[in-house]
């Protein structure tokens with residue numbers, strides 16, 4: 085799971101695959117998404133974030149392999165030799181567009197009044213995938229904003245349930261403040277099993293959840309329309325340092 | 340330490356005890372008859388017998404389910420030297436009549452209506468899984484043993500290697516009864532070859548979650564013959580090298596849970612479970628885990644999450660459970676009915692089992708017959724029987740002068756089969772070709788008064804309410820598909836709604852994470868395939884006919900994007 089180009093002398097890509105008609109070489113164990121990104125071929129993603137575990141919930145990264153009608157996820161499927169991968173067929177585009185429309189229909193994604201407008205991954209996905217109209221009736225959920233935290237705000241009407249915040253808090257910060265409660269269309273992000281965020285004593289105020297949120301659901305307090313900027317890529321950096329043992333005190337003998 | 344049970348000894352003691360009675364009265368005490376008053380019937384029988392001096396002549400047994408639930412409560416009386424009689428619709432009064440006339444006076448038959456064994460509902464059945472259901476007391480290990488129980492396990496432990504057990508299951512051609520029909524032996528082999536972490540067990544799980552609306556095959560197997568499921572699970576564990584088992588049962592099945600737990604306790608006392616099963620070096624321990632009633636927890640990865648105490652959400656596969664399952668150890672999940680076939684296969688040999696059914700679908704299948712039928716209840720039929728035989732012979736046809744319209748199989752993942760396919764054989768392949776599926780065995784018959792779009796809406800509502808919400812296409816897609824169906828059913832649908840419904844169905848099927856979302860559109864596809872006219876008749880046509888006022892663009896006339904997938 086590496087975005088960094090191979091270093092000279094390191095392992096070389098040696099798995100032959102076909103990516104959108106071109107014969108290319110993949111690294112052993114590399115996912116289809118890593119391969120496509122490395123070679124500059126964009127596959128839309130939403131829930132995936134480099135540095136976190138794979139969730140597989142947004143389903144936007146589906147690709148076709150060997151013409152099979154089961155569509156594997158690029159973010160979760162390692163390449164294997166001789167795969168014929170298509171990332172951009174008309175039926176994939178249709179599927180993705182419909183899923184994006186569904187996400188828009190589910191929440192209140194009114195860009196014109198959103199803190200994250202201009203820096204929103206959902207907005208970008210819509211633009212990149214030709215979503216110019218929502219063909220499904222909008223749900224217009226009415227959920228109170230949780231502004232109980234001194235530094236951050238949660239607006240659940242803008243949440244796409246990608247669980248990046250849940251995972252980053254659990255896997256990187258180690259606090260597990262967040263999780264999803266209820267099921268199906270009632271699914272909702274909750275802090276400490278349903279407390280107002282401000283009362284969640286396990287929250288360390290680190291703000292990683294806000295940094296990784298793809299939409300305007302989590303934001304810094306005090307930002308106005310279009311002023312919020314997230315920074316999800318910082319997690320890959322942190323995860324790499326962690327994996328390389330950057331924070332281990334090397335003076336101490338290992339236990 | 341007590342010795343393990345001596346099966347032959349217990350059998351002869353039990354037979355001897357039973358032979359001391361002139362009559363054995365089996366009162367069905369499975370869920371359907373209990374809710375129809377079977378407990379009162381049994382009390383009435385017992386108190387009438389108490390009052391006479393013949394109570395020591397009659398053994399009153401709370402038995403499992405003999406199947407024809409729509410005629411319950413059912414009481415089966417076995418009298419020495421006579422064919423058994425199956426009394427139907429027995430209320431307290433009828434119970435007294437049976438006690439007086441049949442059991443006390445010793446008449447051949449009491450003046451209470453009874454079911455002839457020649458009734459096609461019974462005559463066409465082939466019983467493998469339900470062979471003891473209704474004939475034994477599910478709460479007594481001895482009764483199960485006397486009916487031949489635990490012989491397969493005991494023989495396998497003494498004379499067969501685990502590999503030989505798997506080969507036998509392979510030769511039987513058994514396929515999973517939980518829906519998808521995956522070859523059982525193939526799954527067993529995967530677990531057999533998998534290696535757990537040091538000091539960790541491999542796991543086998545019996546899936547008794549049974550969430551399909553209207554289905555109760557697995558419930559009946561568990562509450563009518565719990566030891567059969569235990570024996571099947573133990574054989575699976577022996578064959579695959581698993582040492583820990585779980586019976587995952589939904590909380591809505593309290594009777595099945597109670598009986599399984601009692602079965603586990605008595606099996607442990609008899610050394611049929613535990614550190615040394617029947618004195619061998621095979622160790623196997625089983626626990627019941629109660630699900631909280633979410634349909635999705637029947638999906639194997641969600642089921643394992645639920646056992647571990649996490650939210651019941653499906654996970655991405657691979658890794659498959661046989662590679663990494665419960666607590667990251669290799670795990671195998673089998674449906675309850677699949678496991679209930681194992682003792683017969685291992686005990687009587689694969690050949691006898693494989694002789695039943697069709698080449699691709701061997702053995703029998705239990706169906707829960709429901710809907711517009713004279714006879715509803717549980718049947719076990721050989722694979723390959725025609726739908727017509729099930730509906731018209733066994734089910735007794737459509738009541739109230741109505742006509743057959745469709746048979747729904749496979750529940751919310753399945754489809755509706757119209758009249759022109761009544762003669763197709765019921766097996767995995769044919770049902771799939773018809774746009775339906777075997778599913779776990781619900782079979783709902785619909786007559787000509789039923790609206791097919793409404794049927795599709797019913798199942799979509801179920802999927803919408805049961806979606807776990809992890810993946811976007813199913814979480815939101817089921818809501819939207821339901822909305823379109825609802826609009827159409829209310830007569831408010833426009834032609835474009837049908838187009839959007841179909842295209843959305845394709846996307847949800849293609850992109851959902853687990854089987855729930857992937858198959859949620861099936862009832863829509865199959866009703867559209869076979870009954871499209873009904874949808875078209877419900878659509879509002881005015882929007883096409885009336886010209887739009889100047890300046891207003893009719894949305895139906897706008898091009899829609901993309902060619903459909």
Ligand SMILES: Cc1cc2nc3c(=O)[nH]c(=O)nc-3n(C[C@H](O)[C@H](O)[C@H](O)COP(=O)(O)O)c2cc1C
Pocket residue numbers: 514515516517518519520521523546547548549550551634635636637638639640672673674675677678779853854855
């Ligand atoms: C949404 C969903 C619900 C399911 N429910 C059940 C169930 O209630 N019982 C069951 O045996 N299998 C159920 N399954 C299938 C299981 O995932 C699994 O395939 C099955 O238990 C395997 O057993 P088998 O090989 O013996 O059929 C369900 C699958 C899905 C996707």
Ligand code: SF4
Pocket residue numbers: 635653805806807808809810811813814851852853854855856857
């Ligand atoms: S398909 Fe539905 S039930 Fe399955 S994971 Fe997705 S949301 Fe959950």
Ligand code: FES
Pocket residue numbers: 128129130131132139140141142143144145146157158159160
């Ligand atoms: S990015 Fe792969 S499923 Fe969301």
